[in-house]
Amino acid sequence: MTVQNEMVERVAHTLYDERKRICEEFGGYQFFTSWDEDNEVFHDQLRREARAVIAAMREPTENMYFTGDREYERERDSILGPAPIPMWRAMIDEALK
Secondary structure (H helix, E strand, O other), rough: OOHHHHHHHHHHHHHHHHHHHHHOOOOOOOOOOOOOOOOHHHHHHHHHHHHHHHOOOOOOHHHHHHHHHHHHHHOOOOOOOHHHHHHHHHHHHOOOO
8 A cells, every 4th residue: 555545544444433323323224244254345335435535634624724723833833844734634633523
């Protein structure tokens, strides 16, 4: 797996797990077994959906932008300078509110 596909795979697996959880929660048809046992056609569909989800996150909302900016200002004065990971996490957390 290439580095740029790592996030696609992570999101695809998360979509799979969430669908399985919902199916189990509502006592629906036990379609899901495990990622490794399921078919590759379904995996490809989840990967396409994962790419669409990631693409939707490409442009931050106004709240995400301002949250990232605040995190940047907070981190700017640290010894190492601004850290992109806390900024990104803060922006994603804002999007998930």
